[in-house]
Amino acid sequence: MKFDELRLIPPLLDAVHASGYETPTPIQSRVIPLVLKRKDVLACAQTGTGKTAAFALPILQQLAGQVPQNRNMGGRNQPRKNQPRKIRSLVLAPTRELAQQISDSFSTYGRNLGLKHTAVFGGVNKNPQSRTLRGGVDILVATPGRLLDHMSEGTISLDSIEILVLDEADRMLDMGFMPDIRRILKQIPKNRQTLFLSATMPAPIRELANEILSDPVAVEVARVSSPAESVEHLAYHVEKASKRSLLSNLLTHIAYSRALVFTRTKHGADKVVRHLMHGKISAAAIHGNKSQNARTRALDDFKSGKVGVLVATDIAARGLDVDGVSHVINFDLTDEPETYIHRIGRTGRAGASGVAMSFISSEEHDNLRGIQRLLGAKMQLASDMPGYKAPTEPVVLQGEERSGGGGKGKPRRSNAAPKQAPYFPKKKGTRRPPKPGRNRSGAKKRSVQTAAR
Template identity: 55%
Template sequence: MNFKDLNIITPILDAIEQVGYTAPTPIQKQAIPIVLDRKDIIGCAQTGTGKTASFAIPILQILHNNEHANKGIKALILTPTRELAIQISDNFKLYGQNLSLKHTTIFGGVSAEKQINQVRRGCDILIATPGRLLDLINQNVVKLNQIELFVLDEADRMLDSGFIHDIKKILTKLPKKKQTLFFSATMPTEIRKFAQSILYKPTEVNVTPVSSTAKTIEQSVYFVDKENKQELLIHLLKDKPKERILVFTRTKYGADKLVKKLLKAGIQSAAIHGNKSQNARQRALENFKTNTINVLIATDIAARGIDIDELPCVVNYELPNISETYVHRIGRTGRAGANGVAISFCDETEKKDLMNIQKLIGFKIPIKKVEL
């Protein structure tokens, strides 16, 4: 199947083909027809499976076909972080380059003045983080009374990050009659209950079970004492001096501490997490994407905004205590058929986490010996 088979209009097809996309991913193949059919949807798919295009493409098509309608914001995409908002904005720009639709992105951590001016100039599609959106609603800058399409993206992280009350406030500002698209990488019971409470007869799409890891990823684990993890990481990084490597820690403090230790060892790196200013996070991400730095230390929530096509290696400096998170982490590498490497460190306190991860993915991760 290719995108032409999904009844996508020519201006969007031309934009897709221009960047070399031909075949839709499984989530796109299933979700796009449902959205174009104007049905509510619950989409569950891992990071890196093409979720954004699965709602961006049909939203652009629906709004383009209804351009004669009243002016005002017609589509709202709600997402947890600035990085994701920018990523989604880039997708809308890409797929909508041959259309006259306008989109605006608003998020916290920067001055609101420029964003306010952009909203006042008018837009059809608004991409927003919850806090800044509520600020601008309260200032009467943003009005959501004409919303036809509402997207809740990365719903699990949104609710994990404590945005539930903000989301409920925003929902009261939306028209009762609208199409709601709910996308999430995981679907725990409480997330599913919340989805069912805000959607109307939704069609559910599940793609790539959360327990699966790409066959193109070479996985390995080092058993190492906690106090020796820094030394092992430095050894591995010096062995791969030119490779871009994403390193996961459990905590924000741990990420910052690791950056300092690497700097002392002569390795340039940066941390990306929730306590960093938006500008600092974006700068670190850009430096990583452009190879100004080769090592990025991240916590799980902040990493949701990282979208890099060719990432050779992921290191789990600390194993996650939620097994599914392991799958999401290593899914940053080995994308689109490319080869990737996922290295994990496991100390005595993490052996139970490792057992749970191996149970979830269905095989034992090969052990590598520490050679310092």
């Protein structure tokens, strides 16, 4: 399939072709027609699948009011001159970097349409954002916290929203944004189109999807929480104190175009950068303690190739969209297997090969076991290299037996990923009431005693 077959209007096709794209990704070929038909969509897709264009292109087409003559999709006309623009589409994103990148996509694809858009997020002065909002925009991309700030100050009204997008909903859940999102939803018309995108589908995300979607079409372009098949997974067993030396040795001896390094903490990211810079390896860090200007500069340097290594925490790197990342290095192994999938989603994109390297200390064996269960396979042990000696015998993880059965009569554990039942959104009004004495999740209700003050 080609983009020309998706019934996009000529200005959008011109912008897509000018960006060098001819063939849509699987999620784009499935989601774009659904959005143009004004269907609610629940899409499960990992980072790097092209999901931003999957919703940005049809939103631009709907708001531009131009549709192919032989399709009745109910497009609306653009606002008249001298008539203030009202926000007609709202895109919620978990981080400022992702919000900015989504806004950039609207700029790229909508440059020939005359629509206005902007992004609002924390970490920068609110005044320029307020001035832009008062001038009127058609599309708003926002992080939940900064959006609520503007709503409380009266610079944003959401009563004209026609299309709502929740992007990377699972990460917004992880970051504690669910109460903010529910406050925002109360201010948005219920008669709207909603697009819900998430890389994983934990129970709270499914519950939220059931609440806000109306007869949605579920789209899944890959097995939930599955990595790209073109990524090679390598394990380096190394003690914590030796990780920085191993990293600098690796980056000195391997051929990489861009390397993205993940650390558990902000302080750890800064220490890694200082170590690499001391060894004459160009590196920069992005994390929550960095100013927005510093983060933008580091990201721009990484994209341009001025900096070859970007060291990041998980939250700061969420939604990071950079082409040509050849290596993702887990300096600190995450204790959440799904986060491993998010991390390595930055390499091996669009069928390209990629390498995911994980530094595993003895304290991180439990984390490795959880990741391997999710992968459905064991990571490949890395080979010897200068500064690193691979184990000569299989590494026995804590709690595992070297061979034979499960030990002490217990069955052997399987490394296969647990099967997850396919998710079909419930229709409105079909939710079963909880059992007496239990809440929606099935847990027993706790009695709450109020202490006198």
